[in-house]
Amino acid sequence: MKAAVYYENGGPDVFRYEDVPDPQVHRKGIVIRVEAVSIEGGDTLNRFRGALVTKPHIVGYQAAGEVVEVGEEVDNIKVGDKVVTTGGFGSHAELRAVPARTAWVIPPGMNVLEASAIPVPFGTAHDCLFEFGRMRKGEIVLVQAGASGVGVAAIQLAARAGAAMVIATASSDARLEKLKAYGLTHGINYQRDEVAGEVARITDKHMADVIVDPVGGPTLQSSIASLAYRGRVSMVGAAGREAMVVDVGSMMGGNRSLSGVFLGAEIATDRVHDNIQQLIQDVADGALKVLIDRTFPLKNAADAHRYIESRQAVGRVLLIP
Incomplete structure (x- = not known):
């Protein structure tokens, strides 16, 4: 798969757009084909000074897309579902593996780009x-x-x-x-x-x-x-x-x-998981709104991070693989 990666901390110019191995599904996890990456404030901070958990490192907390693989112990999410996911890293890529517990099913007909920016x-x-x-x-x-x-x-x-x-x-x-x-x-x-x-x-x-x-x-x-x-x-x-x-x-x-x-300290708890699912439903119902400022191709992750750090954005900036 393609991913926006880096080998050292620094400014947006550290990003490289490269081929990396596909992620493997965990027995309690899922793999999604990413359709939208919501760049979180922590993503820019981690790129700047966070630990490189992998090398090359794929940064990113949050992304949404279609489930393409499900672990054998997962029974609440199935292949073909649209979900939004969170995790410590790995969103800036074409594929992403996460625990099923940190994924939320997107209601049918809901805009995936909007869903990607909620949890x-x-x-x-x-x-x-x-x-x-x-x-x-x-x-x-x-x-x-x-x-x-x-x-x-x-x-x-x-x-x-x-x-x-x-x-x-x-x-x-x-x-x-x-x-x-x-x-x-x-x-x-x-x-x-x-x-x-x-x-x-x-x-x-x-x-x-x-x-x-x-x-x-x-x-x-x-x-x-x-x-x-x-x-x-x-x-x-x-x-x-x-x-x-x-x-x-x-x-x-x-x-x-x-x-x-x-x-993140409580995101896998019933309280937070259920609350986020309700917030997703509220957006789907029109009771809350997601404000998307701009989208960038995944290969232009450096430009997207640079734009966020210019403090021009109002709302979320997304990457589209």
Whole structure:
């Protein structure tokens, strides 16, 4: 099969488009013919500095396609099913092998490209808001990096749950404008405005009850500074790549809390698996929307990663084998 591989960490230019051996099915797993790869934020981070589990290494958490092989102990997925899959690596390829437990059947007639972009960003956003952020109807929500995959999902989920305000940050007014159709009520251009000060102004100094922060680094400090009394920050990922050095002293006086969120730690549990299946159904039913910014051929993986790192995208960028 063909795959986008690399032999060393670095920028997008490390990618090579090469022939590699086909993956082998595990007795508890499946193999899919990939139809769409959703490039996750962790994919660019892993390419940049993650461990090379294989060599050459095929990066990538998430991909969807048709099942072409099923392990002997798998009874809930069959050859010919369309599924979306997650795993620690291996999405940037024509074929992919994963445990059946980290695959979700796509409802008949659903757009496979949209399905490919659901489990990690929507599952993460849901956990950040509800499992760890404990969001309630009528609260004010701040989403850092609102134009990211997690950001777009969090905006929609917060709006659907009855947030009094859904505030998000992005690097330009143009990117923020595109998010209004997904439930954004107030946007903050972090290139121009100081985030905590804008949150104070927008909320008449109430600040944010729940904050979703997929950026980390200095952005996490602005999240902490934007918290209301008893406010909660869900920190997920480190898209900013800067060192995670923050002062948490201000959290004590306001009885505020900070939770680290990693969907991968619980993705094989019944709770998360069932929740993601419901989120896929919600998109299929039109209750939630997947925002796809651009698609690239798999052989142009370097261009796709370069485009993501330019911070122009709004929503997900896909690779098509």
